[in-house]
Amino acid sequence: MITKQNQFLGAVFALFLGLFLSLSTPIHASAEKGTESDPYVITTDVTYAPFEFKNAEGDYVGIDVETLDAIAEDQNFSYELRPLAFSAGLQALESNQVDGMIAAMSITDERKESFDFSDPYFEAGTVMAVSKNNDAISSYEDLDGKTVAVKVGTTGAAFVTELKKQFDIDINQFEDSATMYEDVVSGHSDAVFDDYPVMAYAVQQGLKLQFPLDPEAGDVYGFAVNKGQNPELLEKFNAGLATIKENGVHKEITDKYTSENSEAATSNNFFTLIQNNYSELLTGLGRTLVLTLVSFAIALVVGVILGLFSATSNNLLSGISTLYVTIMRGIPLIVLAFFVYFSIPQFLNIQLSAYLAGVITLSLNTSAYISELVRGGIQAVAGGQLEAARSLGLPYKTSMRKIVLPQAIKIMIPSFINQFVITLKDTSILSVIGIVELTQTGKIIIARTYSSGNMWLIIGIMYIVLITILTKLSTVLERKISND
Amino acid sequence: MTKLKVEHLKKNFGKLEVLKDLNIEVQEGEVICIIGPSGSGKSTFLRCMNALEEITGGKVIIDNFDLTDPKQDINKVRENIGMVFQQFNLFPHLTVLDNITLAPKELKKESAETSEKRALELLETVGLSEKANDYPKSLSGGQKQRVAIARALAMDPDIMLFDEPTSALDPEMVGDVLEVMQKLADQGMTMLVVTHEMGFAKEVADRVIFMDGGYIVEEGDPKEVFDNPQQERTKNFLEKVLI
Secondary structure (H helix, E strand, C coil), rough: CCHHHHHHHHHHHHHHHHHHHHHCCEEECCCCCCCCCEEEEEEEHHHHHHEEEEECCCCCCCHHHHHHHHHHHCCCCCEEEECCCHHHHHHHHHHCCCCEEECCECCCHHHHEEEEEECCEEEECEEEEEECCCCCCCCCHHHHCEEEEEECHHHHHHHHHHHHCCCCCCCEEEEEEEHHHHHHCCCCCCCEEHHHHHHHHHHHHHCECCCCCCCCCCCECEEEEECCCCHHHHHHHHHHHHHHCCCCCHHHHHHHHHCCCCCCCCCCHHHHHHHHHHHHHHHHHHHHHHHHHHHHHHHHHHHHHHHHHHCCHHHHHHHHHHHHHHHHHHCHHHHHHHHHHHHHHHHHHEEEHHHHHHHHHHHHHHHHHHHHHHHHHHHEEEEEEEHHHHHHCCHHHHHHHHHHHHHHHHHHHHHHHHHHHHHHHHHHHHHHHHHHHHHHHHHHHHHCCCHHHHHHHHHHHHHHHHHHHHHHHHHHHHHHHHHC | EEEEEEEEEEEEEEEEEEEEEEEEEECCEEEEEEEECCCCHHHHHHHCCCCCCCCCCEEEEECCCCCCCCCCHHHHHHCCEEEECCCCCEEEEEEEHHHHHHHHHCCCCCCCHHHHHHHHHHHHHHCHHHHCCHHHCCCHHHHHHHHHHHHHCCCCCEEEEEEEEEEEHHHHHHHHHHHHHHHHHHCCCCEEEECCCHHHHHHHHCEEEEECCCEEEEEHHHHHHHHHCCHHHHHHHHHCCCC
């Protein structure tokens, strides 16, 4: 009995290991990078118009993206753009998950300690903005006792931290610009500090903000590589930048997004939003669904095995299960996502795609809960039923398979459906590592259209519809199983 | 011929000593009723006879097989020991027939035909032929217990253990179940019965064992024990239950 369980355990470990290795690819120290087959991986912010954002066609555009593209073409190297939230991008660069970063990043002394920067490709200054109908704030002194919104890790945030030394200021921290602006428009925060071109573009797009003061003296933006890494990429960037500055391409790109005559704002009512973005929204919905189904399927296998472990009287197996559940339940999903995406690749020296990291994260988390459901279901049935089966001479495995599990599964189905819905909703957390599922799709559209009110309503309805349909399907399935 | 031999049996639940040095010998075909107050250890004792409880010390030898020997295949031994529980423990997701045929099909590799034929015979013995295709939830307590007896008999055991088989039944159902047990006893089955049915013990048992505090206090012919108990504790107990 014990030896059989150990074989089983070994097989499970082998399965895990195999899965992990087959899904991960080792970093290869190739001399020739930037080719078709081995492109540079360059991260940018997910949404930071006009530097990087998705247009209505779903393509990334903006000053950063187009500058990089022009330089790559001039210097004849290939790259893969990997949008990540700004702070996540910094971590990715530091941990060599990516080769370079172009994300409207100000060149500061502090950052120079961690990264090597190119020549500046853009000059910008931090500026304060307030709501259009707010006339009470016209100087920094007026911020005393007020709440200010900033984006984590930006120059604007650093500027406000300095101001805080003189004035009593509450700081609201945000991960992306669109949400931060909406916080001011909706009156939660009184003012916001961000790069002038970004906010100027947003205002042109219809954002209800105004600038009571002129921008601060300019910051310069640079392309960054990790300290001492990829020096040839930096050289190519500088050479390419010189070329496009000389031939006027660079000015063309920046003017397109910062001149007064930028493209006009479009109407953003509920229905035009759906009409203009439905294919992007459906793609996001599809990603959410696939992410959920794949993760839940893996979690079901792992969770059932662990649940069976915890129901045995074997101390080693139930100990493994308890330890697993304790760890996974003790980690917030967002921390687990960061751990899988940033820490594991550093510890094991491998590269993980965000999508794969997302699947691993959700599977790890969900399997712990499924394991508990299985344990509970088995315990609810076992006892007398298991004893009756064993007293007839049936071995443990046969007793579980023929007597306990068929009854336990019926008990567990409603909880499984519930867990599936939870897992589906948890996919939204994975937007932090750059997976463009439904929630992230919403953020991206809002960054382009500044229409958070209607957009979140649309996203919310889409989740409700999807979950309701799936729940109904599961109920039909449940009835079929219960009636057989 | 000795069927079952218990030597210095001990059972602890954690630090609590439930059974303290029990010794008995049971002959083939003998019917033994175990009586005693609640908490005296009689159910635990019975459950040690097929190792549903892990045995702390001593030996339980059945047909020369030592249950406490770790090399012993306990499943093989259990095939020859039927057990009937107070709470019936029928399998609710299986029909009456499938409840009975499951173990013979799995363990003896009997064909569906053979095992079903045998199951129907057993159902006739317990008077429930017409219930073969019903699910347990549609049966009364007494019917459930009779199916449970048929299920245990389907493996052709040569010892039957009964753990308070009538305690969960409405009074009017008790008779049917006791009748089936009496029939079994008449056919020469070796039986260990933990029971509160003193009438049954008096009439059917070859020997009565009175347990209290984890010990066998008194044992002997039912007439002797009931009419002329030797121990003070036995007297006290019988006075309370035989009013």
